[in-house]
Amino acid sequence: MLIDRERLLEEEAQRLAPYAQKARDTRGRQYPEPESPYRTPYQKDRDRILHTTAFRRLEYKTQVFPNWAGDYYRTRLTHTLEVVQVARSIARALGLNEDLTEAIALSHDLGHPPFGHTGEKVLNDLMQGHGGFEHNAHALRILTQLEVRYPGFTGLNLTYEVLEGIATHEAAYAPGFKPEYEGRGTLEAQVVDLSDAIAYAAHDLDDGLHSGLLRPEELSEVAPLRELAREEGLDLLRFDELSRRILVRQLLGFFITEAIGATHQEVEGAGVQSAEEVRRHPKRLAALTPGAEKTLQELKAFLKERFYRHPEVLRERRKAEMVLEGLFQAYTRYPETLPKEVQAKIPQVGLERAVCDYLAGMTDRYALEAYRKLFP
Incomplete structure (x- = not known):
């Protein structure tokens, strides 16, 4: 038995409560694209x-x-x-x-x-x-x-x-x-x-x-x-x-x-x-x-x-504050130390937002390593 998207949508509509959000009633995506045949x-x-x-x-x-x-x-x-x-x-x-x-x-x-x-x-x-x-x-x-x-x-x-x-x-x-x-x-x-x-x-x-x-x-x-x-x-x-x-x-x-x-x-x-x-x-x-x-x-x-x-x-929180504040100040003062792909975003979103996006994407250990490189 093959269960395709249409069958999934039909079964879902029958099974869910009236107040549930049915997938068949989605407002869709910003960019039109084909949906999966089986999802x-x-x-x-x-x-x-x-x-x-x-x-x-x-x-x-x-x-x-x-x-x-x-x-x-x-x-x-x-x-x-x-x-x-x-x-x-x-x-x-x-x-x-x-x-x-x-x-x-x-x-x-x-x-x-x-x-x-x-x-x-x-x-x-x-x-x-x-x-x-x-x-x-x-x-x-x-x-x-x-x-x-x-x-x-x-x-x-x-x-x-x-x-x-x-x-x-x-x-x-x-x-x-x-x-x-x-x-x-x-x-x-x-x-x-x-x-x-x-x-x-x-x-x-x-x-x-x-x-x-x-x-x-x-x-x-x-x-x-x-x-x-x-x-x-x-x-x-x-x-x-x-x-x-x-x-x-x-x-x-x-x-x-x-x-x-x-x-x-x-x-x-x-x-x-x-x-x-x-x-x-x-x-x-x-x-x-x-x-x-x-x-x-x-x-x-x-x-x-x-x-x-x-x-x-609280000790770990203070460490986190020191690391993120130090990285933000260093990168905004010396943007040439940022990775090239981050520098490329500065004209579109501004220096501070580009730095913020970069920092927000870091993991804990990556942020610590970046801090050690800047402040050995």
Whole structure:
């Protein structure tokens, strides 16, 4: 039996919920091109994202710990894959388009510079007066301009809905996206946004405990974690590796289950019957239950105070600031030290943006090596 694109599209339309984004209803691509005979447009987008240079670089970009801190800790790549897993689980239960969800999740962090959110803040500060820097906006630039893989256009020529999913992702800084991406996005995009927050909090807790920077007994300060440990029969004073894995797994499962239930309730209450109605609804429909949202916010506050501000973590942040600031100042003062292909972009985008794009594309270790070459 041969299953071609038309059959995939037909089966998808019959299977998905009314409010899901169907691939047959895509707004299409900026540049017309033939679709794959055996893949839907969103499956094609997913495959294109996987083969980008930007995606491969995520393996050597910081989540919380830099890549060289140890083989166990999350990198930006493993975080991305975990977001994909959470988002697909939620999307499947809600009857959403899993292929679109996966494509958005795979690309949601492509625009992150080296050294995680510290790198993003440093570049945004350095680019004040030159358009700023925000990782979602930069991800769009990667996918529409900076990745050059096809002779007829720059970027990957992805479908509107995947790019929209990045544009509507929660931003740390005002990104200034184009007006055509205004709105709350598809429910698939909203689920990815929520899944990012869930995966970030649960897995940063895991890394913090594994590193020893967070002590198990400290978890008793967070009432929901204390209660979850009690329910699972875990003693926070005798907390071993298996205990940690059980706690994090159950916490993640709790968030996913609550997200499915709350989002379904929001969708039913809103009465939306199409992806367009989801976009135009007054509020986001992907949500957690009040109890789960309270747990997430308490966990985030705990991580911010006890983990992200730990002296060991802050020391790496200061190193990142020093490296990126030094590289930016050196390259903007002496642009002749930039690679020729970067110098060639200066007349089109300006010196500061060309340098910023170059720095944002670096991995942690490449940035450190570049710094050592300039400042031996």
